[in-house]
Amino acid sequence: MVAELGHFALILALAVALVQGTLPLVGAARGDDRLMALGRTAALTQAALVIVSFAALTQAYVTSDFSVANVVANSHSAKPLLYKISGVWGNHEGSMLLWALILAVFGAAVALFGANLPDTLRARVLAIQALIGVGFLAFLLFTSNPFERVFPAPADGNGLNPLLQDPGLAFHPPLLYLGYVGFSVTYAFAVAALLEGRVDAAWARWVRPWTLAAWCFLTLGIALGSWWAYYILGWGGFWFWDPVENASLMPWLAGTALLHSAIVVEKRDALKSWTVLLAILAFSLSLLGTFLVRSGVLTSVHAFAQDPARGLYILGFLIFVTGGGLALYAWRAPKLASQGLFQPVSREGALILNNLLLCTLAATVLLGTLYPLFLDLLTGAKVSVGPPFFNATFVPVCAPLFAALCVGPFLGWKRAELWPALMRLRLAFIVAVAAAIVALTLIDSRSMLAALAFGFGVWLIVGSLAQLADRVRTRTLRNLPRATLGMIVSHAALGVVVLGSVATSSWNVELMQVMKPGDRISFAGYAVQLDRMDEVQGPNYIAERATLSVSVGGKPYTVLQPERRLFTVQRRQVAETAIQTNFLRDLYATLGEGDPKQGWVIRLYLNPLAPWIWLGAALCALGGFISLSDRRLRVGAPQRTRRPLAQPAE
Amino acid sequence: MTPKRRRLWLLIGSLSVLGVAAALVLTALNDNLVFFYSPTQLAEKTIAPDRRFRLGGLVEQGSVKKEGQIVRFTVTDTNKTVKVVYSGILPDLFREGQGVIAEGSLGADGVFAAREILAKHDENYMPPEVAKALKDSGQWKERK
Numbered sequence: 060m061v062a063e064l065g066h067f068a069l070i071l072a073l074a075v076a077l078v079q080g081t082l083p084l085v086g087a088a089r090g091d092d093r094l095m096a097l098g099r100t101a102a103l104t105q106a107a108l109v110i111v112s113f114a115a116l117t118q119a120y121v122t123s124d125f126s127v128a129n130v131v132a133n134s135h136s137a138k139p140l141l142y143k144i145s146g147v148w149g150n151h152e153g154s155m156l157l158w159a160l161i162l163a164v165f166g167a168a169v170a171l172f173g174a175n176l177p178d179t180l181r182a183r184v185l186a187i188q189a190l191i192g193v194g195f196l197a198f199l200l201f202t203s204n205p206f207e208r209v210f211p212a213p214a215d216g217n218g219l220n221p222l223l224q225d226p227g228l229a230f231h232p233p234l235l236y237l238g239y240v241g242f243s244v245t246y247a248f249a250v251a252a253l254l255e256g257r258v259d260a261a262w263a264r265w266v267r268p269w270t271l272a273a274w275c276f277l278t279l280g281i282a283l284g285s286w287w288a289y290y291i292l293g294w295g296g297f298w299f300w301d302p303v304e305n306a307s308l309m310p311w312l313a314g315t316a317l318l319h320s321a322i323v324v325e326k327r328d329a330l331k332s333w334t335v336l337l338a339i340l341a342f343s344l345s346l347l348g349t350f351l352v353r354s355g356v357l358t359s360v361h362a363f364a365q366d367p368a369r370g371l372y373i374l375g376f377l378i379f380v381t382g383g384g385l386a387l388y389a390w391r392a393p394k395l396a397s398q399g400l401f402q403p404v405s406r407e408g409a410l411i412l413n414n415l416l417l418c419t420l421a422a423t424v425l426l427g428t429l430y431p432l433f434l435d436l437l438t439g440a441k442v443s444v445g446p447p448f449f450n451a452t453f454v455p456v457c458a459p460l461f462a463a464l465c466v467g468p469f470l471g472w473k474r475a476e477l478w479p480a481l482m483r484l485r486l487a488f489i490v491a492v493a494a495a496i497v498a499l500t501l502i503d504s505r506s507m508l509a510a511l512a513f514g515f516g517v518w519l520i521v522g523s524l525a526q527l528a529d530r531v532r533t534r535t536l537r538n539l540p541r542a543t544l545g546m547i548v549s550h551a552a553l554g555v556v557v558l559g560s561v562a563t564s565s566w567n568v569e570l571m572q573v574m575k576p577g578d579r580i581s582f583a584g585y586a587v588q589l590d591r592m593d594e595v596q597g598p599n600y601i602a603e604r605a606t607l608s609v610s611v612g613g614k615p616y617t618v619l620q621p622e623r624r625l626f627t628v629q630r631r632q633v634a635e636t637a638i639q640t641n642f643l644r645d646l647y648a649t650l651g652e653g654d655p656k657q658g659w660v661i662r663l664y665l666n667p668l669a670p671w672i673w674l675g676a677a678l679c680a681l682g683g684f685i686s687l688s689d690r691r692l693r694v695g696a697p698q699r700t701r702r703p704l705a706q707p708a709e
Numbered sequence: 710m711t712p713k714r715r716r717l718w719l720l721i722g723s724l725s726v727l728g729v730a731a732a733l734v735l736t737a738l739n740d741n742l743v744f745f746y747s748p749t750q751l752a753e754k755t756i757a758p759d760r761r762f763r764l765g766g767l768v769e770q771g772s773v774k775k776e777g778q779i780v781r782f783t784v785t786d787t788n789k790t791v792k793v794v795y796s797g798i799l800p801d802l803f804r805e806g807q808g809v810i811a812e813g814s815l816g817a818d819g820v821f822a823a824r825e826i827l828a829k830h831d832e833n834y835m836p837p838e839v840a841k842a843l844k845d846s847g848q849w850k851e852r853k
Contacts, residue, residue: 293798403718415723419730426734441745443763444738445812451737456730571797573777634798651778651798660778660798 062127065115066206072108072163073196075101079189083182087254095178098185099170105192106167113160116205120147126212129153129205135218135628137599145229146219151353151369152205154232158349159195161240166192169244176265183251184244191243194376202369218599218628227287235280235307239345241273242314249338250384253391258335263325266338268687270321274314275683281307282676293634293649295664297563297672300449305428306348312421313341316414323410327472329399330411332392337414339384344421346377351428402474409467416460423452454512461515461557464550465522469529487525491518502566509565516561519554523547545686552678559671568665575658583665585646586610592659600624602635605650605659609639621650645669743812748789756815764791764821765810773805784809784821795823
């Protein structure tokens with residue numbers, strides 16, 4: 060009964076979205092206030108209906124209603140409650156419903172918080188948002204209905220994929236989707252602006268909070284996914300340049316570029332059409348990511364068995380959204396003449412360089428990800444493009460990006476001198492070079508590149524602090540605009556991520572050993588002893604657990620307990636790593652297969668600065684949230700001026 | 710500076726960045742493309758001992774032998790077979806009779822030394838390359 064209610068609510072939501080996607084557009088074209096006002100009501104109604112639908116599916120999962128096919132396929136009555144709930148989006152149908160839910164809620168948020176938008180712009184944004192919603196709701200209803208029943212209902216379900224039964228992965232998809240879908244709002248704003256034929260500082264200010272929020276969530280989502288891969292896949296790595304990971308990185312890169320170019324539109328009334336183009340591309344890349352993950356066209360270590368027909372639908376939708384957006388752009392963008400003039404050496408110039416490099420990075424990732432697909436289509440050869448490709452192409456382009464990153468904020472708008480900016484960074488430069496030399500001499504004299512990258516990480520942190528010091532010279536920290544503070548935090552956080560990833564990937568120590576209880580080995584200055592092996596009974600698994608006692612200089616230091624869990628319902632084994640961290644390094648142990656006669660395979664890693672990767676990413680998102688709380692975004696946006704702003708204040 | 714000159718500068722800047730990126734991409738693709746071969750394809754080719762590639766097929770029934778951390782097994786597409794040696798912890802879904810992709814290179818003795826065995830999230834998942842290799846050798850049975 061509840062499932063039917065959910066299904067019915069979804070059908071109604073599609074009907075409402077169809078109305079919301081058409082009538083307000085007509086209203087905006089004709090100047091009909093009543094039709095335009097419809098958009099707001101429809102957006103709220105649609106969101107309410109999708110919430111009902113999502114709640115119905117969640118209810119089916121929580122109560123283990125095994126008459127619903129989706130619940131049977133992905134849940135089990137013995138599963139802990141958290142994973143019953145996360146199971147809702149731990150499968151294709153449910154995750155698409157989650158996507159539709161977030162889309163509708165974002166639409167409602169625009170309707171609620173968009174009171175200060177001009178009527179026509181708001182009507183158009185809501186209509187575009189609804190048209191995207193139509194695409195996803197129809198996709199759900201016609202190809203992936205989560206409410207399908209089975210008769211007779213089986214006694215119990217098949218359980219959720221054990222790898223997904225993990226707190227990190229429970230929240231990874233919602234965060235990632237908040238990011239992906241958040242760019243739909245930016246896309247809707249861009250398309251609406253093209254329809255209006257007008258982009259100005261006010262538009263940029265309206266778009267900024269949405270882009271910023273989407274970017275923050277995407278950052279957190281990627282970080283959580285990488286953290287999950289780090290501790291559950293048991294390879295000690297944190298980023299594998301896998302197509303599915305790349306799928307989330309591309310919209311992040313485009314979104315980061317967009318975040319920066321929108322500043323130029325807001326402050327200087329320049330780069331307008333470029334910003335609109337980026338907004339279209341960022342959302343297109345989000346959809347491309349969904350397509351790649353959902354269709355299974357690419358071989359990925361993260362690949363899930365998928366249905367190609369569904370992939371085809373998403374591909375069609377992707378072509379419609381991207382193609383439609385770009386066609387409209389080609390037609391209307393020439394109207395968006397930019398006003399602000401500037402010299403190459405200026406804040407604008409630095410932001411253009413930022414955009415150029417970020418887009419190059421995104422293009423590189425796109426090429427590396429899709430190349431196997433193209434080659435397969437053209438020649439039938441099966442290839443894969445792995446980490447060596449990305450290390451050879453992605454990393455070199457990062458160098459100028461990082462080098463320029465600290466300099467840009469020191470440059471003034473319109474025209475600036477490079478030398479004074481560099482002089483203010485001389486201390487940061489000296490510290491960074493010193494750090495690189497220390498890394499080369501004390502840590503590892505073989506890897507010149509690692510030392511260089513380490514120096515860049517320090518440069519980012521110290522350079523950002525120099526920026527902070529410079530800003531508080533003229534005004535107190537309290538009076539510093541939140542947007543500036545957020546920028547400094549995010550830029551420094553990037554340095555923290557760089558340090559963490561360089562140290563972990565270049566200077567980690569790794570040891571694999573077959574051990575029997577009582578065996579003792581020395582590893583990177585620690586003495587590790589396998590005390591015993593135990594059988595452990597979990598809620599829905601039985602596990603083999605190794606107890607490794609670690610001591611330093613004869614004194615007990617810590618105990619690591621890696622496990623191998625056998626999930627009884629699926630008959631599948633999953634390794635559970637044991638990690639001990641002191642925030643400067645991770646001691647990381649995984650347990651392989653074995654038996655009492657031969658011993659067990661134990662793999663140990665010492666990953667220096669590994670926690671900094673995720674700490675830095677969280678800090679990066681925090682910077683975004685600080686910027687989001689900036690006063691100028693909360694206090695009403697400026698009224699549109701008839702003439703372009705003559706002298707926008709910084 | 711006139712808008713025209715500014716645009717020229719921008720164009721020169723963008724083109725040089727893109728040029729460098731394109732050069733990097735092309736050299737990287739040349740060196741780092743990892744090809745996928747089935748045992749049958751491998752038998753028809755001569756591959757330099759150090760060239761890294763991916764081998765895919767099914768883990769032959771009864772072929773898995775473990776000596777401590779060293780694992781030996783045979784990959785088959787039911788037409789030809791290749792012996793594989795791997796040192797490390799096998800992914801959780803590694804099973805006899807299941808699809809597998811191993812990345813590594815051929816040793817001088819003709820045994821494929823795997824550096825990485827790819828893990829999958831889903832036991833029903835068949836890597837597309839393996840499915841195609843099996844189809845080509847006429848051994849593919851449609852599920853469902």
